[in-house]
Amino acid sequence: MASSLKNLSDFSTASDIPSAEDFTFGIAVAEWNAEVTGALYKGAFDTLVKYGAKEENIHSYPVPGSYELVASADLLLQTGKFDAIICLGCVIQGETRHFDFICDAVANGLYTVGVKYAKPVIFGVLTTNDQQQAIDRAGGKHGNKGDEAAVTAIKMAKLAAKLKE
Ligand SMILES: Nc1c(NC[C@H](O)[C@H](O)[C@H](O)CO)[nH]c(=O)[nH]c1=O
Numbered sequence: 219m220a221s222s223l224k225n226l227s228d229f230s231t232a233s234d235i236p237s238a239e240d241f242t243f244g245i246a247v248a249e250w251n252a253e254v255t256g257a258l259y260k261g262a263f264d265t266l267v268k269y270g271a272k273e274e275n276i277h278s279y280p281v282p283g284s285y286e287l288v289a290s291a292d293l294l295l296q297t298g299k300f301d302a303i304i305c306l307g308c309v310i311q312g313e314t315r316h317f318d319f320i321c322d323a324v325a326n327g328l329y330t331v332g333v334k335y336a337k338p339v340i341f342g343v344l345t346t347n348d349q350q351q352a353i354d355r356a357g358g359k360h361g362n363k364g365d366e367a368a369v370t371a372i373k374m375a376k377l378a379a380k381l382k383e
């Protein structure tokens with residue numbers, strides 16, 4: 219469903235969102251398009267805290283670009299310290315096919331890392347045609363994908379914990 223039809227920050231009809239108090243989160247944030255990724259990060263951090271995460275259990279790591287999110291997620295999960303990794307980035311179409319290669323590499327790479335460690339790795343990366351579409355999804359009229367990524371991380375961390383019981 220297009221973001222224009224479902225606000226990224228509206229969880230009013232969501233199934234119950236569990237408490238995040240028992241979980242430790244890593245957040246990797248790409249520095250490209252920093253005004254957008256900074257808003258994504260604030261949304262994710264504030265949402266984790268809103269649902270009970272302790273601030274000392276939220277660990278954030280800037281990386282150069284979205285392409286580096288894959289390696290950062292792997293490095294973070296190697297530590298064994300995190301219940302979920304949230305990866306935040308903003309890839310905006312330019313003049314060349316570079317956009318396509320980055321988006322494909324990041325989407326497939328994050329999927330692979332999540333499977334490799336059997337841990338939630340959340341794809342909080344905007345892949346937009348222009349900057350306005352990114353702004354609209356980073357706290358603008360369509361909500362904040364960082365909020366959505368945080369709620370997804372909480373739900374998946376809870377599921378993983380339940381399955382280990
Ligand atoms: N154009 C964008 C990039 N490009 C940089 C790559 O992510 C990467 O850092 C570089 O290719 C070196 O490995 N990154 C974004 O996050 N967003 C863009 O729009």
Ligand SMILES: CC(=O)[C@@H](O)COP(=O)(O)O
Nearest residue numbers: 310311312313314316317
């Ligand atoms: C997604 C990108 O790497 C892109 O913004 C770079 O721009 P260009 O394709 O014009 O080099």
